[in-house]
Amino acid sequence: DAGVIQSPRHEVTEMGQEVTLRCKLISGHNSLFWYRQTMMRGLELLIYFNNNVPIDDSGMPEDRFSAKMPNASFSTLKIQPSEPRDSAVYFCASSLDSPSTDTQYFGPGTRLTVL
Amino acid sequence: KQEVTQIPAALSVPEGENLVLNCSFTDSAIYNLQWFRQDPGKGLTSLLLIQSSQREQTSGRLNASLDKSSGRSTLYIAASQPGDSATYLCAVYILETSGSRLTFGEGTQLTVNP
Numbered sequence: 001d002a003g004v005i006q007s008p009r010h011e012v013t014e015m016g017q018e019v020t021l022r023c024k025l026i027s028g029h030n031s032l033f034w035y036r037q038t039m040m041r042g043l044e045l046l047i048y049f050n051n052n053v054p055i056d057d058s059g060m061p062e063d064r065f066s067a068k069m070p071n072a073s074f075s076t077l078k079i080q081p082s083e084p085r086d087s088a089v090y091f092c093a094s095s096l097d098s099p100s101t102d103t104q105y106f107g108p109g110t111r112l113t114v115l
Numbered sequence: 116k117q118e119v120t121q122i123p124a125a126l127s128v129p130e131g132e133n134l135v136l137n138c139s140f141t142d143s144a145i146y147n148l149q150w151f152r153q154d155p156g157k158g159l160t161s162l163l164l165i166q167s168s169q170r171e172q173t174s175g176r177l178n179a180s181l182d183k184s185s186g187r188s189t190l191y192i193a194a195s196q197p198g199d200s201a202t203y204l205c206a207v208y209i210l211e212t213s214g215s216r217l218t219f220g221e222g223t224q225l226t227v228n229p
Contacts, residue, residue: 004158033217043159043204043219056216091158099217100146100208101166106158 004107006092012113018080021110023092025073031099034067034077035091037109043091048099049075061086082114117142117209121220128195129228136190136223138205143183145207150179150190153202153222162203163190195227 005024013019025032034046047057052069060067064083069075079086089109095102118141128134138148147166151159163172163179165188171180178191188205202222209218 042221043206045216045218048216059216093159100210103149103161103164104217105161106151108158 004092004094004105006090006107006110008110009108010111010113012115013082014115015083016081017114018078019082019086019112019114021077021079021090021092021112023075023077023107025075025092025094026105027073028096029094029105030072030097031095031102031104032069032075033093033095033099033104034075035093035106036088037091038088046077046090050097079112082112084114087112087114117145117207117218119205119207119218119220121203121205121223123223124221125224125226127226127228130195130197132195132227133191133193134195134225136192136203136205136225138188138190138220140186140188140207140218142209143186145183145209147208148179148181148188149206149208149217150177150188151204151206153204155201159204192225195225197227197229199227200225 007022032049037043046059047067067077091109093104093106095104120139122137149164150162165172165181176193181188202224204222206217206219
């Protein structure tokens with residue numbers, strides 16, 4: 001398996017533009033996580049899905065952020081409108097099923113820069 | 116709110132040395148604890164996962180221990196190599212009223228000098 005796949009790897013955009021980040025889970029995994037990593041705040045969970053259903057979205061910063069799982073193997077994280085403070089590395093991770101027992105496997109990340 | 120602390124923030128050792136990285140957490144009601152490795156510009160790679168009922172896990176030159184009652188975990192690396200140079204993060208999985216989540220420490224940046 002190729003592991004968790006994220007695209008794009010790098011994104012540079014201007015403030016106010018819409019940004020869409022994409023993630024493909026490892027085949028057979030049922031849980032998906034979106035994280036954000038910054039120097040100031042470290043690694044933070046944004047949202048967690050299990051079997052396509054959002055279980056915990058309390059980490060989503062505000063209404064400008066939205067995440068979807070249109071099918072069992074794919075997810076998008078959308079920021080609209082983007083702001084400079086959204087600049088960070090965004091990671092997607094998946095696990096076989098329950099994160100309370102299963103290892104999370106991370107993608108390579110998307111480095112987002114909002115000018 | 117769970118807080119995870121890693122000490123030291125940075126560590127530099129000569130090749131071949133055995134070393135210990137420390138992780139502490141404030142709430143002992145955890146489901147599991149994981150150690151990850153992050154190379155510059157890359158994602159995280161899971162090294163070891165210790166369930167709350169376990170006390171240690173081993174993989175090759177790595178050994179991780181867990182003491183829930185004291186809120187501590189250690190990652191022991193034997194016979195360190197330059198290829199071990201990376202940032203090591205520990206994370207605890209907990210269930211809070213606001214939801215379940217993996218809470219990360221800030222990491223220990225390890226440099227192994229040839």
